[in-house]
Amino acid sequence: MNYDIELNANDSSVLETQYAFTQGDYGQIQFSIRVKADGAYVTNAQRAYIVFTLPNGYVVTGADMTKSVATYTYPFQGSELQVPGTIVADVKLVYTDGQMSSNKFSFICRYDPLHDKSFNAGPYISQLQQIVDDGQIKINYLQSLIEILQGEVGETGLTKNDLQSTRDPVAVGLKAIDAYLAQYMLIKGDLVNNALTTIAGVAPLDAAMGKTLQDQITTTNSNLTGLSSTVDSLSTDITSGIKPVTNRTANFVTDGTDYDTLSQPGWYYIYSTVHAPASNLGRVLVRVESIYVSGVWYTTQKAIELYSVGAIQPKVYERWVTNINDTFSWTSWIQTV
Missing domain, CATH: 2.60.40.3350 (Immunoglobulin-like)
Incomplete structure (x- = not known):
């Protein structure tokens, strides 16, 4: 159905x-x-x-x-x-x-009370006799096994003197292990298949855990290799890009040079009106600094006037440029002094 x-x-x-x-x-x-x-x-x-x-x-x-x-x-x-x-x-x-x-x-x-407990109708004695015969066959089989085992082991029973309670080596077939040694014997259930045990001498580590540990070591080594490459790359970027201003000697540049072109760290002596902080400036001392922060270069210019028409005191101007995705953009000049 x-x-x-x-x-x-x-x-x-x-x-x-x-x-x-x-x-x-x-x-x-x-x-x-x-x-x-x-x-x-x-x-x-x-x-x-x-x-x-x-x-x-x-x-x-x-x-x-x-x-x-x-x-x-x-x-x-x-x-x-x-x-x-x-x-x-x-x-x-x-x-x-x-x-x-x-x-x-x-x-x-x-529930079926007759499930696996019923048999077809027939003479009661013959069914009972069949059960007895089946049981006798099993008894005969067990008896034959006993006789085979006795022939291999021998009929002489063990005595106390036949027991071995130490690990000292003896000749084959002379001693049997004393039950006393059971407390020192290692069984499968004693093995630990994890890396969580912190108490020494509690349980031995299962050999299967060896592959897990080796896989973790391989993964760690691979991660360290990648990390080393990243550190080397970052170190190259930093050491090749950052140029600290240690030279206080000003670089004389050609008159009329565009201020926007002064992007390398250092001191510059310039006379120009191209992108200058103001139109009436004379000679100007420019300091350029750069710093690398979170993947972005920041460059600043500080312009200090040395001489200008009608100037009572020197003025100081500042501006900066950012490099985002290799695109440079200067801000407007701000007079700070």
Whole structure:
């Protein structure tokens, strides 16, 4: 018998179908499942299967479902109905890009007192005899195993003197390990597979942690290499771009030189009206300074008049230029004195 299930990929709640089955119904029922996303049936899943969560907490993973266009079919195998109660089925759709969707529905499994406990009618004695015969076969098999083991180990039992309670080497086949040594023996459960332990002598490190540590070391070395390259580049920019003004000797420039061309740090002696601070200036002493801040060069000019017509006292002018994305722009002159 077929039961139709239609799920909504946009709804994260569990769809309660109210379908009820009985233990032992496997092989007789199946689900036909379709999933809608944004109003359209999903047809592009590469793989589909169901994970069943039983009332006792057990989890049963079903085989991959067969697909026909947008319908996925799942026949019950048996273990899905091993525990009575409400069962939650989680339909997993796996796509080619690795993504997975999860859509859940529930159904009810009813208790069957005869499930896996019944047999066909027949003579009672013959059935009982069959059980006895089966048990005898198992007993004979176990007895043969005992005889084989006795032949390999020997029939002589161990005594206290046969026990070894130290790590001292002995010849093969002469001693057995005393239970006293158990407190010093390392078992798998003692291994620690993390880098969080801070107390010495508590537990040994699992060998699997070695790859994790090596990967972290490799990543750190790679990051340090990139950081070193960045520091070298920044150092080159700084050392090649910043030129501190240590020379107090003024550079005489040609009369009529444009003030805008004085962008290199230093002192300049100039007579010019091109982009000058004022039109009536005579000889002017110009100091140029540059500083590199957060990826941007800032250049300033300070012009000190040495002689001008009608001047009572020297005047001082300042302006600056910024370099943003290799575009220079001078500000207007400001008289500061």
